[in-house]
Structure formats: structure tokens, C-alpha cells
Amino acid sequence: MYENKKLEEAKPLVESREYGTLRHCLRELDPIDVAQLIGELPRQDRAAVFRMLSKNQAVQVFSELDPEDIQLIVSVTGEEELADMFDHLPTDDAVDVLEEMPAGVVKRILRGTNTQTRTQINRYLHYPENSAGRIMTASFVELKADMTVKQAIDHIRKDGEQQDHLDNCYVIGPERELLGSVTIKEILLASDSWKIKALMDDTPVYTDTHENQEQAALLLARYDLSALPVVDGETRLVGVITVDDALEVLEEETTKDLEQMAAMTPSHSQYLKTSVWSLAKNRVVWLLVLMFSAMVTGAILTRYEAAFAAMPVLVSFIPMITDTGGNAGSQSSTIVIRGMGLGEIAPRDGLRVLWKELRVSLLVGAVLALANFLRLYITYPGQMTVAFVVSASLLFTVVMAKCVGGILPVLAKLCKVDPAVMAAPLITTVVDACALMIYFSIAQRLLGV
Amino acid sequence: MYENKKLEEAKPLVESREYGTLRHCLRELDPIDVAQLIGELPRQDRAAVFRMLSKNQAVQVFSELDPEDIQLIVSVTGEEELADMFDHLPTDDAVDVLEEMPAGVVKRILRGTNTQTRTQINRYLHYPENSAGRIMTASFVELKADMTVKQAIDHIRKDGEQQDHLDNCYVIGPERELLGSVTIKEILLASDSWKIKALMDDTPVYTDTHENQEQAALLLARYDLSALPVVDGETRLVGVITVDDALEVLEEETTKDLEQMAAMTPSHSQYLKTSVWSLAKNRVVWLLVLMFSAMVTGAILTRYEAAFAAMPVLVSFIPMITDTGGNAGSQSSTIVIRGMGLGEIAPRDGLRVLWKELRVSLLVGAVLALANFLRLYITYPGQMTVAFVVSASLLFTVVMAKCVGGILPVLAKLCKVDPAVMAAPLITTVVDACALMIYFSIAQRLLGV
Numbered sequence: 001m002y003e004n005k006k007l008e009e010a011k012p013l014v015e016s017r018e019y020g021t022l023r024h025c026l027r028e029l030d031p032i033d034v035a036q037l038i039g040e041l042p043r044q045d046r047a048a049v050f051r052m053l054s055k056n057q058a059v060q061v062f063s064e065l066d067p068e069d070i071q072l073i074v075s076v077t078g079e080e081e082l083a084d085m086f087d088h089l090p091t092d093d094a095v096d097v098l099e100e101m102p103a104g105v106v107k108r109i110l111r112g113t114n115t116q117t118r119t120q121i122n123r124y125l126h127y128p129e130n131s132a133g134r135i136m137t138a139s140f141v142e143l144k145a146d147m148t149v150k151q152a153i154d155h156i157r158k159d160g161e162q163q164d165h166l167d168n169c170y171v172i173g174p175e176r177e178l179l180g181s182v183t184i185k186e187i188l189l190a191s192d193s194w195k196i197k198a199l200m201d202d203t204p205v206y207t208d209t210h211e212n213q214e215q216a217a218l219l220l221a222r223y224d225l226s227a228l229p230v231v232d233g234e235t236r237l238v239g240v241i242t243v244d245d246a247l248e249v250l251e252e253e254t255t256k257d258l259e260q261m262a263a264m265t266p267s268h269s270q271y272l273k274t275s276v277w278s279l280a281k282n283r284v285v286w287l288l289v290l291m292f293s294a295m296v297t298g299a300i301l302t303r304y305e306a307a308f309a310a311m312p313v314l315v316s317f318i319p320m321i322t323d324t325g326g327n328a329g330s331q332s333s334t335i336v337i338r339g340m341g342l343g344e345i346a347p348r349d350g351l352r353v354l355w356k357e358l359r360v361s362l363l364v365g366a367v368l369a370l371a372n373f374l375r376l377y378i379t380y381p382g383q384m385t386v387a388f389v390v391s392a393s394l395l396f397t398v399v400m401a402k403c404v405g406g407i408l409p410v411l412a413k414l415c416k417v418d419p420a421v422m423a424a425p426l427i428t429t430v431v432d433a434c435a436l437m438i439y440f441s442i443a444q445r446l447l448g449v
Numbered sequence: 450m451y452e453n454k455k456l457e458e459a460k461p462l463v464e465s466r467e468y469g470t471l472r473h474c475l476r477e478l479d480p481i482d483v484a485q486l487i488g489e490l491p492r493q494d495r496a497a498v499f500r501m502l503s504k505n506q507a508v509q510v511f512s513e514l515d516p517e518d519i520q521l522i523v524s525v526t527g528e529e530e531l532a533d534m535f536d537h538l539p540t541d542d543a544v545d546v547l548e549e550m551p552a553g554v555v556k557r558i559l560r561g562t563n564t565q566t567r568t569q570i571n572r573y574l575h576y577p578e579n580s581a582g583r584i585m586t587a588s589f590v591e592l593k594a595d596m597t598v599k600q601a602i603d604h605i606r607k608d609g610e611q612q613d614h615l616d617n618c619y620v621i622g623p624e625r626e627l628l629g630s631v632t633i634k635e636i637l638l639a640s641d642s643w644k645i646k647a648l649m650d651d652t653p654v655y656t657d658t659h660e661n662q663e664q665a666a667l668l669l670a671r672y673d674l675s676a677l678p679v680v681d682g683e684t685r686l687v688g689v690i691t692v693d694d695a696l697e698v699l700e701e702e703t704t705k706d707l708e709q710m711a712a713m714t715p716s717h718s719q720y721l722k723t724s725v726w727s728l729a730k731n732r733v734v735w736l737l738v739l740m741f742s743a744m745v746t747g748a749i750l751t752r753y754e755a756a757f758a759a760m761p762v763l764v765s766f767i768p769m770i771t772d773t774g775g776n777a778g779s780q781s782s783t784i785v786i787r788g789m790g791l792g793e794i795a796p797r798d799g800l801r802v803l804w805k806e807l808r809v810s811l812l813v814g815a816v817l818a819l820a821n822f823l824r825l826y827i828t829y830p831g832q833m834t835v836a837f838v839v840s841a842s843l844l845f846t847v848v849m850a851k852c853v854g855g856i857l858p859v860l861a862k863l864c865k866v867d868p869a870v871m872a873a874p875l876i877t878t879v880v881d882a883c884a885l886m887i888y889f890s891i892a893q894r895l896l897g898v
Contacts (some may be wrong), residue, residue, distance in 0.1 A: 006652075028652065030672055157637050166634040167616045167675065184633055185615040188606050203455075203477065221700070223479055224693035226616065226675060243692050244673035250696070251670070254703050255787055262783035263776050271788045272798060276805060280812040283780050287847075290776050291817055292824070294769040301765040309761050316750040319881055320743040322768065326775075326877070327712050327739050331732050334711035338704055339720045349721060356725060363729040368740055375741070398736075428775070432768055 007033045014045055023052050031057060035064035039273070047076045059085055063093035066273060067100040074105055083112025090164055091117075092135055092245070095124040132216040133209030135249060136230045136239030139164040143171050143196050145179055150192040156184070165242050168227045171200050176236040178229055180204055206231055209238060214253045217246035218343050257341055261334065261424035263290060286425055293429045300433055304440040307449040313383075314443055317390050318436070324368065324394060325401040325435040329427045332357055332405030337419045340409060350410040357406035358399065365398035389446050393439040400438065401431045456482045463494055472501050480506060484513035488722065496525045508534055512542035515722060516549040523554055532561025539586050539613055540566075541694070544573040581665040582658030584698060585679045585688030588613040592620050592645050594628055599641040605633070614691050617676045620649050625685040627678055629653055655680055658687060663702045666695035667792050706790055710783070710873035712739060735874055742878045749882055753889040756898040762832075763892055766839050767885070773817065773843060774850040774884040778876045781806055781854030786868045789858060799859040806855035807848070814847035838895050842888040849887065850880045 006028055013022040014037075026034060026049070034053065038046050038061070050073055053061055062073065062085060074082060086094050086109055098106050098121065110118055120138065127133030141163050143152050152169070160166050169187070171180040180200030190199055206229040207216045220228045220243060228246070230239040256266040263286035267274055308315045336353060339345035345353065369391040376387035405427050409419035443449060455477055462471040463486075475483060475498070483502065487495050487510070499522055502510055511522065511534060523531060535543050535558055547555050547570065559567055569587065576582030590612050592601050601618070609615050618636070620629040629649030639648055655678040656665045669677045669692060677695070679688040705715040712735035716723055757764045785802060788794035794802065818840040825836035854876055858868035892898060 030654075032672055153637075160634060161638050166637070184637075185609060188602075188615070188633075189610050205479075221693075221696050223481055226692065243675065243696070244670075247670050247692070247696055247699070250700070251791065255791075258707070258783055258787050262779050264780050264784070270793045271784050272794060272801060272805075276808040276812065279805070279809045280816075283777070283809070284813045284816050287773060287776055287780075287813060287817055288820055291769060291773050291821065291843075294772045295824075297768040297772075298765040301768065302762070305761040305764070308764060309758060312754040312758050313751070315754070315757060315764055315767075316747040318764075318767065319746040319750065319771065319885075320740060322771075323743045323746075323877055323881065324736060324740050327736055327874070328732070330711050331713050331736075334707055335713070335720050338707050342700065342704075344719045345721060352721060356721075356728070359725040360728045360732070363725065364733045364736060367729075367733050368736055371737055372740065375744075394740075425776070428772055432772065436768075 004033055007037060010037055011040070014041055014049060019052065022049070026052060027054070027057070031060035032064050034061045035066075035069075039066050039069055043072070046072055059088045063089055063097055066269065068273075070097055071101065071105070074101070074109070079108060079112045082109050083114075086110075086113045086121075087117045090137055090139060091120045091124055092137055094121055095134060098125075127209050130213045131209060132207050132211040132213055132230050132241060133239070135213055135216075135245045136209070136241045137164045137245075138239045140227070140240040141166055141169040142237070143169050143182070145171050145173070145195070145197040145200070147196045148192065149187055149190045149194045149196070149199070152187055152196050153192075156187070165227055165240055168225075168240070170204075170229055170237055170240070171196060172237050175234075178204065178206060178231055178235065178237040181229060183226075204229060207241070208232065208235075213249045214341075215343075216241055217249040217253075220246040221250065222343075253341070257337065257420040260418065260420040261337065263287065263425035290425060290429060293426075294432070297429065297432045297436060300436050300440075304436075304444075307440055307443060310449045311443075311447065313380075313386065314440075314449070317393075318439070320372075321390070321393055321397055321439050322432045322435050325397040325431040326428045328361065328364065328398045329401035329405035329431045330424070332361075332402045333409055333419075333423050333427050336406050336409045337423065340413060340419055345410075347410055347413045350407065350414075353406045353410060354403060357402045361399040361402035364402070365395040368398060369395040385446055389439075389443050393435070393442050396438045396442075397431075397435040400434050401427075404430055404434070453482055456486060459486055460489070463490055463498060468501065471498070475501060476503070476506070480509035481513050483510045484515075484518075488515050488518055492521070495521055508537045512538055512546055515718060517722075519546055520550065520554070523550065523558070528557060528561045531558050532563075535559075535562045535570075536566045539588060540569045540573055541584055541586055543570055544583060547574075576658050579662045580658060581656050581660040581662055581679050581690060582688070584662055584665075584694045585658070585690045586613045586694075587688045589676070589689040590615055590618040591686070592618050592631070594620050594622070594644070594646040594649070596645045597641065598636055598639045598643045598645070598648070601636055601645050602641075605636075614676055614689055617674075617689070619653075619678055619686055619689070620645060621686050624683075627653065627655060627680055627684065627686040630678060632675075653678060656690070657681065657684075662698045663790075664792075665690055666698040666702075669695040670699065671792075702790070706786065706869040709867065709869040710786065712736065712874035739874060739878060742875075743881070746878070746881045746885060749885050749889075753885075753893075756889055756892060759898045760892075760896065762829075762835065763888075763898070766842075767888070769821075770839070770842055770846055770888050771881045771884050774846040774880040775877045777810065777813065777847045778850035778854035778880045779873070781810075781851045782858055782872050782876050785855050785858045786872065789862060789868055794859075796859055796862045799856060799863075802855045802859060803852060806851045810848040810851035813851070814844040817847060818844040834895055838888075838892050842884070842891050845887045845891075846880075846884040849883050850876075853879055853883070 010025045013025060038049055041049060046069055124134060141156055141160055167184050169182050170178060173179050180202040181204035182196060182200040186199050205219060205223050207219060208231050216228060226243045228241045229237055230241060232238045259266045265282040265285060267282050336345060372394055373387050373391040376390060380386060409423040412419040412422040455474060459474045462474060487498055490498060495518055573583060590605055590609055616633050618631050619627060622628050629651040630653035631645060631649040635648050654668060654672050656668060657680050665677060675692050677690045678686055679690060681687045708715040714731040716731050785794060821843055822836050822840040825839060829835060858872040861868040861871040
């Protein structure tokens with residue numbers, strides 16, 4: 001594994017207060033490593049180390065810090081200095097930072113920034129949360145269609161300094177409408193006299209400011225793009241989403257899905273840095289909901305009290321049947337939720353999913369039922385009927401669980417609910433209740449209890 | 450959502466056999482869309498549509514196809530034509546395709562390719578599976594440290610045509626050792642007379658051919674790189690991993706983790722395209738293992754038969770207690786497994802995780818126990834002791850479940866086992882068994898059953 005030696009070297013320097021060497025060492029570090037270093041220091045040292053950075057590095061490190069560290073830095077930094085930092089941050093990073101801060105602090109910072117920064121930031125804050133507009137950069141190279149390659153290269157070499165993104169250039173028309181895209185590679189490889197018009201891809205993949213971030217990121221991933229142009233309502237080019245931002249969105253969305261599938265309210269911070277209090281808050285709500293819904297299962301069991309009072313051995317198979325049902329169901333829901341997340345399964349595929357799950361579950365259920373029957377035949381030799389009841393219940397439970405697990409995420413999506421949040425945590429409860437009803441109705445019928 | 454209109458237009462053209470218009474339409478499509486189109490066609494049409502592509506497009510589409518479509522195309526294509534296609538594929542894509550094919554077919558194809566291709570492919574196949582070496586491209590621009598910017602630009606414009614990756618250039622020494630990296634942006638923005646030496650980052654982040662793919666991809670993501678250089682055992686630069694390949698690795702690894710956490714053998718193909726037979730095979734093994742391990746839980750219950758024969762109401766709380774335990778445990782395991790996957794939690798953090806989970810679980814458990822006690826107090830007014838037994842069991846179960854869920858993934862990692870495969874599916878079983886023991890020992894002690 002890659003070990004960042006310089007990062008390891010820096011840590012003891014803070015402890016031993018060797019500020020001269022530390023300052024030197026910090027200069028060699030990547031902003032991301034500096035941000036990590038600061039986050040790992042005792043609270044009282046963080047601002048001090050941040051103040052050692054050059055202005056240029058400070059700006060880069062600032063947007064990589066955790067929200068709580070940012071608040072700490074903001075609280076000990078003068079307004080003028082802060083505003084100056086925000087004037088130098090890319091707008092999308094500035095907005096990202098501001099979103100995490102209390103309204104009072106935001107006002108205080110914005111007051112000091114220059115008009116251009118303030119206008120830009122306000123425009124970004126106008127885009128819906130989680131929209132493509134929020135993560136795009138407005139800093140990229142624009143070309144005209146009738147430029148020659150030579151003119152384009154000269155323009156890039158002059159204008160590029162101020163732009164964040166340079167690997168792709170975009171060709172715009174008189175109304176700023178997006179006409180095409182051309183990579184720096186294509187420009188460099190062409191002869192000086194060629195026209196950009198002839199080089200550019202005139203049907204570039206693009207998205208609009210109000211598109212969902214995850215959809216935009218998936219588009220970038222699908223077409224292996226290093227940047228995706230973003231247009232406004234009048235198809236004017238307003239920004240570009242770069243692949244590093246897309247990657248971050250995809251990782252965050254996956255983490256969110258995972259947390260929701262495991263019945264948690266998603267959090268935005270790293271586990272080790274999240275307080276016990278917030279972790280507990282994120283988890284307790286769903287556990288309460290599921291606990292109370294498990295009482296339905298309890299109520300069902302109460303109906304069959306007579307059955308297991310007469311035949312206590314029936315109780316000992318309950319965990320196996322409900323667990324197998326839960327596992328079978330979550331296999332199906334997980335695969336369908338992930339498929340929908342990656343855009344591989346659409347809601348219109350619902351019936352295909354159901355038909356597939358039905359066949360898979362019959363196969364899987366039959367194997368499990370058979371294995372179980374053989375095992376019971378050996379361990380409870382006299383009780384063939386019990387063995388049959390348990391095995392038949394297993395088969396029906398698996399079929400029910402897989403169909404529910406396959407179709408519930410699709411239904412959630414159709415109802416515009418996030419499948420991860422709605423479908424996954426509920427599967428166990430729904431499947432448990434159904435499994436017990438299956439088990440005891442079969443038992444009542446065949447064993448007469 | 451982005452709708453690819455041209456893709457939608459192409460489909461009916463295949464059906465109606467309008468090959469002239471189709472050929473025209475295909476030319477306008479991205480290779481990824483063509484691959485999708487082919488995959489969605491009836492089997493008998495797939496090869497025919499592939500044959501309509503220009504040679505250049507065919508090469509690009511080929512490596513985007515699903516394994517089964519590739520086999521189909523291979524089976525109807527002449528050896529010479531195939532070998533020619535492999536000569537034009539980037540080595541990493543060629544290896545990717547070959548890995549999915551039977552050994553006989555691989556031999557048949559390699560026989561026809563030229564010596565250079567064959568040597569390259571053999572070298573790649575020599576790197577361990579899932580290693581950085583397997584996904585790197587050997588096609589990138591190399592510069593010398595004492596080149597001027599002008600010389601570098603001229604070199605790039607001449608040499609670049611044959612190289613896949615151009616946004617980053619790498620500076621190598623006389624022994625091909627990696628000296629530094631410089632982006633095309635930095636080169637273009639510098640004055641013609643500057644030396645590359647002065648521009649380059651002389652401590653670039655890099656990895657080696659034997660590093661795990663996922664670790665390499667995480668490195669790329671961490672430092673927002675568009676490419677990561679890869680060196681061999683003698684620190685000679687041999688390749689570059691580009692961000693699109695890294696993104697693919699990260700998505701595949703996440704899908705794998707998700708499938709393993711839901712007790713499935715991971716598959717490499719899309720759900721809708723996987724046969725019922727393979728889906729069933731991927732799911733049944735773990736279900737069998739878990740079914741048999743749930744029998745342990747059953748055996749535990751059998752020990753307490755007397756207790757619930759005497760007091761059947763106790764049975765009705767079993768699902769609530771075990772489900773809550775399972776949910777609480779999988780919350781913890783999910784968050785820890787994801788944290789380890791993203792490199793945010795290391796095995797050495799084990800005790801910190803345990804300490805955190807202990808405090809969180811005490812908080813969460815107390816809330817759940819209290820809520821449950823109040824509810825039982827209302828619904829079973831006379832049975833205060835039962836209410837107390839159930840609530841106390843809930844508290845202890847949640848604490849146990851969260852500690853097990855938090856520490857099991859860390860232990861798996863320490864034992865070099867994939868936490869997703871080992872920890873997640875086992876949590877329910879372990880937690881169920883422990884929860885029942887907790888419940889019935891408390892019940893026996895306090896209720897004397």
C-alpha cells in the first residue's frame with residue numbers, strides 16, 4: 001500500500017514544536033495530506049498549523065478540511081483574510097464549504113468577498129441541492145468554431161492560466177450555446193491550419209444545471225469522459241463537471257445507499273470523526289421503526305400460541321425459516337437496488353425482474369428445502385411430517401422473499417421514493433411476517449395443531 | 450435524465466432491416482452505445498450489426514461488449530481479422546477480453562497477432578489478477594528532464610498520436626526510472642524556453658505493478674489525479690492507470706462488496722443479462738451455509754422449550770429481539786466495512802471502533818429499551834416483569850450486536866479475509882444466537898420459568 005512518508009514525518013514535528021522544519025515539510029505535502037494531518041492533530045494545534053501554510057496552499061487545503069475544522073479555522077480568522085480566501089476558491093468548492101456553515105458565518109464571509117465572487121456564489125446557491133449546477137466549475141476554456149488550431153493553441157496558452165480545467169475545450173456560438181467539444185489531445189495532434197470546427201465533436205454528451213448529480217456522474221462514467229459540459233435552461237454553456245468531482249459524487253451516493261440499506265440516516269462525515277451522539281441519532285430512528293414493526297410479527301405469533309404450546313419443537317425452527325427468508329430477500333433487493341443505482345435496471349423492467357426472481361427462487365428454494373429435509377430426516381428420524389412441514393415452508397418462504405425483495409425496490413422507484421431507504425430496511429419485517437404465516441398455516445393444516 | 454435519442458432511433462432500424470440508414474446511424478453513435486445496442490438485440494442479429502461497423506469503430510466497440518457477445522463475435526470472425534483487431538486494441542483491454550475467454554480461443558487469437566502485441570499481452574498476463582499492472586495502459590507520453598517546453602510540445606505533437614493518454618506526461622531518466630510528472634496544462638502555460646525539469650512535480654504519487662487495483666484506484670481518487678504512473682520492481686516506469694479505469698475498478702469493487710455483504714458470490718455481469726442458473730448458483734451456497742448455521746440458534750431454543758411451554762407469550766417477542774439485534778449489528782458492520790473499503794478505517798483502529806460502538810450502543814439500546822417498556826406497559830398492563838425482561842434483553846442485545854458488528858470486520862481484515870464476505874453474512878447468525886441466550890437467561894432468572 002502507498003505510504004505517504006512525508007505525512008508520517010510531519011506528525012512528530014507538530015508534537016515537538018519544530019516549526020521551522022514543519023513549515024518546510026508542509027510545503028512538500030499535497031493539500032489533501034495537509035488537510036488530513038490537520039484533522040488528526042489535537043484541536044488546539046489545528047489552526048496554528050493552518051496558519052503556517054502559504055496563502056496559495058492555504059486556499060487549497062481549506063476546501064479539503066472537514067466541516068468542523070473549517071468552522072474552527074473560520075472562527076479564528078479575520079473577515080478580510082477569509083473573504084480573500086473565498087475570492088480565490090473555485091466557486092463549487094466555496095459553495096460546498098458555505099453549505100456546511102451556520103447562516104451567520106456565511107453572511108459574515110460573503111460580506112467581504114468581491115462582487116464577482118458573491119454573484120457567482122449566489123448563482124450556484126440558486127441551483128437545487130444535489131444538482132449538477134452545484135458541482136460544476138465555471139472555469140474552463142472556450143473556443144470559437146472558426147478558430148484555427150494555431151489560434152486555439154495560442155488562446156489556450158494565454159487564457160488557460162485562469163481556468164481550472166483544460167483537458168477539454170468547449171466550442172460556443174454567439175449566444176453562448178454549446179456547439180461542440182474538443183480535447184486538448186485532438187488540438188495538439190492536428191496541423192496548425194486546421195479549423196476547430198473540423199476537429200470538434202459536434203454532438204457532445206452534456207447535461208443541464210438542474211440534473212441530479214448522480215445521474216450526471218453516471219453519464220461521465222458511462223462515456224469515460226474527463227469532463228461533462230453543463231448547460232442552463234436556454235442551452236447556454238455555463239459550466240463543466242470534472243471527473244474528480246463525479247468520482248466523489250459516486251462514492252458519496254454509494255455510501256449513502258449503503259447506510260440507508262442498513263437502516264441508517266446517511267451522514268456526511270467519516271465514521272471515526274463522527275460523534276457518538278450523531279452516530280446514535282442516525283441509527284436509533286430506523287431501529288425504533290423496525291422494532292415497532294416487528295411487533296406485527298409478534299402479534300402473528302401470538303395467534304399461533306396454541307400450536308407451539310402443543311408442539312414446542314415448532315418454535316425451534318422459527319429462526320432458521322425467518323433468517324433464511326431475510327437473507328434470500330436481501331440478496332434480491334441488494335442486487336436490484338445496485339442495478340438501479342448504476343442505471344442498469346429501470347422501473348419498466350419490473351416484470352422481467354419478477355419473472356427472473358420467481359425462477360431463481362424456485363431453484364434455490366428447492367435446493368434448500370431438500371437439504372433441510374435430509375438433515376431433519378437424519379436428526380428427527382420419527383417425525384417425517386414435521387420435516388416435510390419445515391421444508392415446504394422453506395421453499396415457499398424463499399420464493400415469497402425473493403419476489404418481495406426483487407419487486408419492492410422497483411415499486412419504491414415508481415413511487416419516487418429512494419429504493420435504498422424504503423425497500424431494504426423493510427424487507428426483513430415484511431418477509432418475517434409472511435414467513436411465519438406460511439409456516440404456521442402449513443403446520444396447522446398438516447399437523448393439525 | 451440523459452436520453453440518447455440516436456440510440457433509440459437505431460433500434461427500430463435493425464428490426465425493419467433498414468441497413469443503409471442503420472449504417473449511417475451507427476457511425477454517429479458512441480462505441481459504448483453501440484455495444485449496448487448490440488447487447489439488446491436478438492442473438493441472431495448481433496454479429497450482423499457488429500459487421501456493419503467500420504474497422505476503427507469495431508475495435509472500440511469490441512472491448513465494450515459483454516463477455517457472451519464477445520464470444521459470439523469471436524466464433525463468427527476469421528482468425529486473421531480477429532488478430533488484426535487485437536493488434537489495435539490497447540493491451541489492457543485486450544487482456545480484459547482474453548481473460549473471459551476459453552483457453553482454446555485465446556490461443557487461436559494470439560497465434561495470429563504480431564510479435565509486439567503477443568509480447569505485451571503475455572507480459573500483462575504475468576501480473577497477478579486484480580493487480581495495478583493488469584489495468585494500466587503502456588501507451589503514454591515520455592519526456593526528458595532537460596527538454597525545453599518548446600521541445601516537449603513538439604515531441605508531444607509528434608509522438609502523441611500513438612499514445613492513449615496525453616493529459617499527463619512523465620519524465621524518465623536514463624534507466625527509464627520515473628523522475629517526475631507534468632500535466633499538459635503546465636506545459637502549455639509555460640514559456641517556450643523553460644526546462645521541463647523546472648516544471649515537473651518531482652515527487653509524483655505512483656504505484657507498482659503488483660499493487661492491488663482497488664488500492665491504486667483509491668490513490669487516484671484521493672489525490673484527484675487524472676492518471677497514476679505505475680512502476681515495476683526496479684522502479685522503472687512501465688504504465689499509467691487512467692481515471693476512467695480507476696472509476697470502473699471502484700464501481701466493480703463496490704458492487705462486489707455489496708453482493709458479498711448480502712451473502713452472494715459476486716458476479717461480473719449485469720443482473721438482467723445473467724442467466725437464472727448462474728444467479729441461483731451465486732446465491733444458494735451462502736444460503737445453505739447460513740441455513741445450517743441458523744440451526745445452532747434452533748438448538749439454543751430447544752434448550753429453553755420448557756420456558757416457552759410454561760409461558761408462551763415469551764415466544765412472541767423473539768422476532769422483535771432477534772430482528773432488532775440483527776439490524777443494530779448490520780448498521781455497525783456496514784459502516785465499518787465501508788470505512789475500511791474507502792481506507793478511512795484501518796485494522797489498528799479496532800479498539801477505537803469498539804469503544805465508539807460501545808457508547809453508541811448504550812445510547813441506542815437505552816432508547817429502544819425505554820420505548821419498548823412503555824409500549825408493553827400499555828399493552829400488557831399486568832405484566833411488569835415480562836416488560837422488564839424484554840426491555841433489558843433488548844438493551845443487552847443491542848450492545849452485544851453493535852460490538853460484534855463493529856469488531857468482526859476488523860478481525861476479518863486482520864486475518865486477511867475480505868470483511869464484506871466474512872463479516873456481513875455471519876452477523877445475523879452470531880447475533881441471533883447470542884440474543885436468544887441473553888433473552889432466555891434473563892427470563893429464567895427473573896420469571897423463574
